[in-house]
Amino acid sequence: MATEQPESPQQQETPKKKNFFTRFLDFVEWMGNLLPHPVTLFAIFALGVILISGLADWLGWNAVDPRPVGAPGRAPDGIIEPVSLLNGEGLRRIVANLVSNFTSFAPLGVVLVALLGVGVSERSGLISACIRGLVLKAASFKPKSTGKGFMALIKKPINFILTPKNLVTIAICFAAVISNTASEMGYVVLVPLAAVIFHSMGRHPLAGLACAFACVSGGYSANILIGTIDPLLAGLTQEAANIIDPEYMVHAAVNYYFMFISTFLITIVGTFVTLRIVEPKLGVYNPKEASEDLSDQSMMSPLTPLERKGLRITGIAVLIILGLLALTIVPENGVLRNPETGEILNSPFLRGIVTFIFIFFLIPGFVYGRVTGSMRDDKGIIDGMANAMSTLGLYIVIVFFAAQFVAYFGWSNLGQIFAVKGAEFLTEIGLTGPAVFIGFIAVSAMVNLMLGSASAQWAVTAPIFVPMLMLIGYSPEVIQAAYRIGDSVTNIITPMMSYFGLILAFAAKYKKDIGIGTIISMMLPYSIFFYIGWMILFYLWVFVLEMPVGPEAPTYYLMNQ
Incomplete structure (x- = not known):
């Protein structure tokens, strides 16, 4: 009997040598997996603040308070000293304020209130219908004839842009950006829908998936609407700003102008990367790579007549709400203007922006549900709100x-001492101009690779960076806008992002052997181009055009204001 010969070295499969970038991504993934759960992380941070505060008090750390005499929160003798929490008085303070630290935490209430309204719109199907209607309308668009003469010269480039292929890509990018108002809907509905749309048009489905994922998650800080993340981050920014200025207020719309213009930047950049880089790289799709039958196109079903009727009536309801709101802020004596100055700035309207997020999702959501039959009475509203709250357990x-961590950090004065020392260091090396934001945005992007939650990351870094950059003259509103760029652009390339596993599962439907590395390499061009484009926009908007990042949002902070 012939014996089986061992394979020659040439026959044996040799593992592919990993390049530097692949090894770097493996290292990031390994480091990220070493991090504990965010809950455990904050518990460790809180305990660390207690221990460090005791050490700082024992070593006699201090800093000269740069705030002018008489400024709110200034140390009485002009010296900021640490307050130990590692003694009897500190323990009594921790025990007595455990509950109030939680219930008075600024981001908690505003997020809960905003999500009550968003939950109604999600439950009624309004958000899903709006996204499907926008994307599917673009898919069915056909350019008109170019005409003759001068009109032909104008219409040819326009019709080139508005070909179904290009227009669908634009529509998906734009819908993805605005869908992050209710982030789960963007991930769960639009990302798989985009893959189906691309596949139905004979394009590579993973290009559609990448396009939608990039703009939902990578464009997380761009929108034409105020979403639930805005009051959350504003609350954390205010908590951090209060370390330096206890009376400083940060409302949810402070980055709205910059977010609005960023929507179109992300749409344009996302479209360009999809059409010019990602789709050509993926090439022609081979259906044999799929892990299941792709003949089911149920997600491509157009809006029903009842759904279209619901959207029309909901649109009328929105116009009525806008009209009533205008009566409160447009007239000089509008009841939601500042009662003392009559201005919209620093008015109940801006301070109560979360109330209007609640109203603008609650009422249209119920109207749509009532018309379509998905929400017939108050029970449907309550169920929608309860369902939204049920997702907030973690x-x-x-x-x-x-x-607890934020409260302990504030009590200990460590934040003020670190901020003053950091500001002094930046001043000594001459890095106090706009260039300081290059490093800050880069650090935020790197931290986001290992700590994917925007709120968790900002809760940790805001108490350090916000006071530090305030002390060299920049406002919390601008600091928050810069942070949001760094936080967004690496969302799509970090396995630590909470929806990364879901995206991987969607992608596996079209490529059965797909891995994390494939997803990251596919998404990396978006991350790079978003970073470059957003950085350029930030500097042009803030420092060249000198435009505010939002209403009642100054660029600079003056210590004596």
Whole structure:
């Protein structure tokens, strides 16, 4: 009997040598997996603040308070000294304020209120219908004839842009950006829908998936609407700003102008990367790579007549709400203007922006549900609100420990001391101009690779960076806008992002042997181009055009204001 010969070295499969970038991504993934759960992380941070405060008090750390005499929160003798929490008085303070730290934590209430309204719109199907209607309308668009003469010269480039292929890509990018108002809907509905649309048009489905994922998650800080993340981050920014200025207020719309213009930047850049880089790289799709039958196109079903009727009537309801709101802020004596100055700035309207997020999702959501039959009475509203609250269990647990960490950090004066020392260091090396934001945005992007939650990351870094950059003259609103760029651009390339596993599962439907490395390499061009484009926009908008990042949002902070 012939014996089986061993394979020659040439026959044996040799493992592919990993390049530097692949090894770097493996290292990031390994480091990220070493991090504990965010709840555990904040508990460790809170304990660390207690221990460090005792050490700082024992070593006699201090810093000269740069705030002018008489400024709110200034140390009485002009010297900021640490307050130990590692003694009897500190223990009594921790025990007595455990509950109030949690219940008074600024981001908690605003997020809960905003999500009550968003939950109604999600439950009624309004958000899903809006996204499907926008994307599917673009898919069915056909350019008109170019005409003759001068009109032909104008219409040819326009019709080139508005070909179904290009227009669908634009529509998906734009819908993805605005869908992050209710982030789960963007991931769960639009990302798989985009893959189906691309596949139905004979394009590579993974290109559609990448396009939608990039703009939902990578464009997380761009929108034409105020979403639930805005009051959350504003609350954390205010908590951090209060370390330097106890009376400083940060409302949810402070980055709205910059977010609005960023929507179109992300749409344009996302479209360009999809059409010019990702789709050509993926090439022609081979259906044999799929892990299941792709003949089911149920997600491509157009809006029903009842759904279209619901959207029309909902649109009328929105116009009525806008008209009533205009009566409160447009007239000089509008009841939601500042009662003392009559201005919209620093008015009940801006301070109560979360109220209007609640109203603008609640009422249209119920109107749509009532027309379509998905929400017939108050029980449907209550179910929608309850369902939204049921998704917040983990968030509330995280907030409890994050609130303790933020409170301890503020009590200990460590934040003020670190901020003053950091500001002095930046001044000594001459890095106090706009270039300081290059490093800050880069650090935020790197931290986001290992700590994917925007709120968790900002809760940790805001108490350090916000006071530090305030002391060299920049406002909390601008600091928050810069942070949001760094936080967004690496969302799509970090396995630590909470929806990364879901995206991987969607992608596996079209490529059965797909891995994390394939997803990251596919998404990396978006991350790079978003970073470059957003950085350029930030500097042009803030420092060249000198435009505010939002209403009542100054660029600079003056210590004596």
